[in-house]
Amino acid sequence: MAYDYIATETQDAVAVITLNRPKALNALCAGLIAELGEALKGFDADPGIGCILITGSEKAFAAGADIKEMKDKTYQEVEAEDFITGDWEILATVRTPTVAAVSGFALGGGCEVAMMADMIVASDTAQFGQPEITIGTIPGSGGTQRLTRAVGKSLAMYMCLTGEFIDAETALRAGLVAKVVPAAELMEEALRIARKIAGMSRPVTRVCKEAVKVALETTLAEGVRFERRTFHATFAFDDRKEGMEAFAAKRKPVWTHR
Numbered sequence: 001m002a003y004d005y006i007a008t009e010t011q012d013a014v015a016v017i018t019l020n021r022p023k024a025l026n027a028l029c030a031g032l033i034a035e036l037g038e039a040l041k042g043f044d045a046d047p048g049i050g051c052i053l054i055t056g057s058e059k060a061f062a063a064g065a066d067i068k069e070m071k072d073k074t075y076q077e078v079e080a081e082d083f084i085t086g087d088w089e090i091l092a093t094v095r096t097p098t099v100a101a102v103s104g105f106a107l108g109g110g111c112e113v114a115m116m117a118d119m120i121v122a123s124d125t126a127q128f129g130q131p132e133i134t135i136g137t138i139p140g141s142g143g144t145q146r147l148t149r150a151v152g153k154s155l156a157m158y159m160c161l162t163g164e165f166i167d168a169e170t171a172l173r174a175g176l177v178a179k180v181v182p183a184a185e186l187m188e189e190a191l192r193i194a195r196k197i198a199g200m201s202r203p204v205t206r207v208c209k210e211a212v213k214v215a216l217e218t219t220l221a222e223g224v225r226f227e228r229r230t231f232h233a234t235f236a237f238d239d240r241k242e243g244m245e246a247f248a249a250k251r252k253p254v255w256t257h258r
Ligand code: CAA
Pocket: 023, 024, 025, 027, 028, 063, 064, 065, 066, 067, 068, 069, 084, 105, 107, 108, 109, 110, 112, 131, 132, 135, 138, 139, 140, 141, 143
């Protein structure tokens, strides 16, 4: 599949999507978002794919929604097209585990897209920010919501109200990213993690991801109940039986993804 704004490849059971609009620091124009959505839906439906890795360039994961594209839009237009909904949310809804490998700028919509992934692995050059306030607007794709859940009120308020960026180490301390590695090692480490996830039983990674996501949407008692019932449900998978039998027999499990 030939794309204008992204590149895709598969490495065994890992799909890699690279945002590829270097002249605009991967600003998320409508065309890029549409292509990203199409690629995500395709890989999510592919039974051979066990993890989707999304990355940008060394300089920018993505510098946000395309400001030049949206600057002349009216309220009536954004309301009518439900701007920044549709394709933007696909990453948050795919069932296959997703990893964002972030180097350089992850700003505005770029930070929001990274936060829609299941985890962020950052290079030590990564900078995260919600600078919408500096252009007279506010985050529109989860920046006030996912960021606040990830880092807490005070840091989210600081980032959204000043527009200042935080570096990778601050993001790590705050819980926004899972891991920080030297820039030169980012893809190697992100791919290692993605391959590891893709090497698990696919239906089990899907329900595991679903259970973790429930934690952000519900009460503790409801979440634990969902987890317990989902744990019970894994006993219907052939791979649950295989995993435990393999452990007892001191051998590696052979998943059938059933
Ligand atoms: N939209 C459109 N074009 C962008 C862009 C964006 N978000 N970010 C960068 N670009 C373009 C620049 O206009 C420039 O294009 P030209 O060469 O044609 O002038 C090119 O990318 C390179 O950018 P800079 O010359 O500005 O590079 P820099 O290294 O000096 O600065 C930067 C980098 C700090 C990231 C700066 O580009 C910047 O501040 N970008 C905007 C960041 C921002 O405000 N993002 C939020 C957007 S709103 C949003 O995302 C809403 C939402 O919640 C969904």
